[in-house]
Amino acid sequence: MPDYAYNPPDVPLDILFQDDWLLVANKPAGLLSVPGKDPGKGDCLIERLRVPFPETLLVHRLDCDTSGVIVFARTKAAQGNLGTQFEKRQTKKVYAARLWGHLEPAEGRVDLPLCVDWPNRPRQHVNHEIGKPAITDWRVVRHEGDTTRIRLMPQTGRSHQLRVHMLSLGHPILGDPIYAEGPALQGWPRMMLHAESLRLRHPETGVSMTFSAPVPF
Numbered sequence: 001m002p003d004y005a006y007n008p009p010d011v012p013l014d015i016l017f018q019d020d021w022l023l024v025a026n027k028p029a030g031l032l033s034v035p036g037k038d039p040g041k042g043d044c045l046i047e048r049l050r051v052p053f054p055e056t057l058l059v060h061r062l063d064c065d066t067s068g069v070i071v072f073a074r075t076k077a078a079q080g081n082l083g084t085q086f087e088k089r090q091t092k093k094v095y096a097a098r099l100w101g102h103l104e105p106a107e108g109r110v111d112l113p114l115c116v117d118w119p120n121r122p123r124q125h126v127n128h129e130i131g132k133p134a135i136t137d138w139r140v141v142r143h144e145g146d147t148t149r150i151r152l153m154p155q156t157g158r159s160h161q162l163r164v165h166m167l168s169l170g171h172p173i174l175g176d177p178i179y180a181e182g183p184a185l186q187g188w189p190r191m192m193l194h195a196e197s198l199r200l201r202h203p204e205t206g207v208s209m210t211f212s213a214p215v216p217f
């Protein structure tokens with residue numbers, strides 16, 4: 001995996017919802033969720049949010065190249081409650097993506113265990129011996145030229161899960177800098193993966209809430 005220059009977008013915060021317990025944002029593609037380990041990767045969404053909201057706490061992450069709905073907590077109690085919901089798979093996530101090629105049939109499920117590909121980090125790969133369970137449901141929206149527009153419903157939350165599962169079907173996500181090659185990589189302005197909606201229970205009231213961000217591609 002070659003090094004790349006981290007050039008996070010200089011765009012204003014897009015706050016989808018806020019109250020005393022929650023902070024829901026629409027993360028732009030190209031911005032880290034949390035600081036990276038390497039020098040020069042300190043600019044990230046959580047640090048930008050901590051300027052107006054110093055108490056912002058991490059709950060989950062989106063890959064740098066993925067855009068869309070991400071939730072943060074504003075109290076330790078809310079962080080614990082939301083973390084438990086994610087851990088117990090009580091949240092519902094829907095992603096929009098565009099893939100290379102025509103994916104058929106119209107819907108299906110990928111059930112393949114994943115783990116880190118140590119010699120090629122940060123790549124992940126399918127590994128039936130030591131991989132952790134990973135399940136992704138998909139539904140085709142339509143075919144567009146040589147590509148497929150799709151909705152993805154992950155049932156687990158493994159690193160790079162959607163990206164590797166789509167690659168395993170022979171249809172990498174367009175513009176994916178790690179897993180796409182050739183025409184699936186070249187000519188696309190970004191990775192075509194967006195967290196379109198997230199449903200969870202409010203950590204204080206227990207009321208079910210759904211947050212959405214329009215698909216930018």
